[in-house]
Amino acid sequence: MDETQARKLIVEIGKLMYDKGYVTSSDGNISYRLEENVILATPTQVSKGRMSEDMMSLTDLDGKPLNDRRVSSEIKMHLLIYKMRPDINAVCHAHTPHGTAFAAAGLSIDAPILSEVILTLGCVPLTAYGTPSTSELTDSLKPYVEHHNALLLENHGVVAYGNDLWQAFDRLETLEHTAKIAILAKILGGANDLPKDAIEKLINIREKAGYLTEAARCQACGYLEHTDIKCSLDAESVNNGNSNGAKISFTREELIELLAQAANIA
Ligand SMILES: [Zn+2]
Numbered sequence: 001m002d003e004t005q006a007r008k009l010i011v012e013i014g015k016l017m018y019d020k021g022y023v024t025s026s027d028g029n030i031s032y033r034l035e036e037n038v039i040l041a042t043p044t045q046v047s048k049g050r051m052s053e054d055m056m057s058l059t060d061l062d063g064k065p066l067n068d069r070r071v072s073s074e075i076k077m078h079l080l081i082y083k084m085r086p087d088i089n090a091v092c093h094a095h096t097p098h099g100t101a102f103a104a105a106g107l108s109i110d111a112p113i114l115s116e117v118i119l120t121l122g123c124v125p126l127t128a129y130g131t132p133s134t135s136e137l138t139d140s141l142k143p144y145v146e147h148h149n150a151l152l153l154e155n156h157g158v159v160a161y162g163n164d165l166w167q168a169f170d171r172l173e174t175l176e177h178t179a180k181i182a183i184l185a186k187i188l189g190g191a192n193d194l195p196k197d198a199i200e201k202l203i204n205i206r207e208k209a210g211y212l213t214e215a216a217r218c219q220a221c222g223y224l225e226h227t228d229i230k231c232s233l234d235a236e237s238v239n240n241g242n243s244n245g246a247k248i249s250f251t252r253e254e255l256i257e258l259l260a261q262a263a264n265i266a
Contacts, residue, residue, distance in 0.1 A: 001164070006032045006040050007053035009165045013092065014042065016169065018049025022094040022176065027157075029072040032165055033082055033089040037061050044072045073133035080138045081161050084145045088161045090168035095157035098179035102126070103152040109179055113191040118202040119209075121149060121174045122216045129154040147215050150175045 001009070010030050017023050017030075028048050031041035042048065043057050057071035061079055065071065078091040102109055109124040125144050130136030130153075137153065144151055150160035150171050160171035185191035194202075206212045 001032075003034055003040065004053075006034060006165070007056050010040065010042060010056060011051050011053055013165055013169050014048035014051045017092070017094055017172075018047060020173075020176075022096045022172065023048050024095070028092075028094040029074050029078070030093075030165070030168075031075065031078040031091050034058075038066065039075070039078065039082065041071050041075055041078065043069045074137075076133060076135070076138050077141065077159060080141060081145055081159075084142070085161070087163065089163055090165040091159065091161040092165075092168045092172045093157065093159045094172060096172070096176040096179070098183055099124075099152060099158040099176050100156070101183065102179050103154050103156060103158065106154065108152060109175065109182065111182065111191060112194045112199050113185070114178060114181065115194065115198070115202055117174060117178050118194070118199060119206045120211050121171055121178070122212055124148065124150045124152055124158075124175055124178075126152045126154055129156065132156060149212070149216070 010032060013030055017028060022028065026045045026047055029042045030048070031039050034040050037060050039059050039061065041057050041059065042051065043055050046055060055069060057069040057075075058066035059071050059075060059079075060066060061082060063071070063075055063079055074093055077093060081088055081091050099109070103126060106126065108126045112118060112123075125148055127144055128140040130138070130140045137156075141151060141153075141159075149162065150158065152158055158172065158175055160168055160175055162168035162171055182191060203217065206216075207214060
């Protein structure tokens with residue numbers, strides 16, 4: 001996608017985020033990786049519902065400005081994701097009400113209750129609170145970025161990312177929809193988890209279809225949290241702040257079994 005198209009699409013997605021109530025006032029931000037080291041991003045202090053194509057900021061991967069539009073102070077979070085995930089080219093950050101309610105309550109979105117979510121998103125972990133726009137926030141995200149496609153930011157909001165702008169937005173939307181359903185199901189007495197074999201099938205399908213890679217099996221929340229097993233990939237991420245080159249120490253079958261066990265115990 002060229003820069004003109006990317007600017008248009010960021011304006012369109014900003015309007016959608018605002019119209020859907022995912023952001024108010026000047027909350028939230030959207031960015032797109034134009035080239036390996038060139039990021040197009042929403043500017044600071046502007047409503048995402050009232051942006052125009054000429055407003056966008058350009059920075060490099062270290063946040064150095066490449067034009068005269070002041071970028072959102074939360075760009076650090078986007079840059080961390082681009083640096084850790086070469087497969088990611090777009091990031092959406094918002095304060096969606098239901099997703100942020102989970103984040104404010106100190107909860108992950110991690111129950112295996114909806115097939116579509118296991119297929120396209122995976123579980124969404126809660127990351128520890130860090131002051132927005134500081135390295136406190138990016139430090140707390142580091143252990144999770146590699147193996148998840150969306151994160152909850154404790155007492156703050158949510159962030160989702162993808163191959164392109166639509167995938168990032170779709171993941172944000174799926175996260176918010178799932179949070180809403182989980183809250184409604186709780187009011188009705190609680191959601192039932194999917195059975196073990198159903199989870200296993202969904203994980204196989206999502207990899208065959210290319211919705212998620214095997215990296216998503218190694219998730220720090222939810223499906224694994226009821227076991228004593230810690231994922232070696234996440235442990236290395238915590239230690240190094242970067243898991244490039246880390247190795248998965250479980251076989252595919254072992255991980256499926258673990259996920260299934262966790263679902264049964266839950
Ligand atoms: Zn925010």
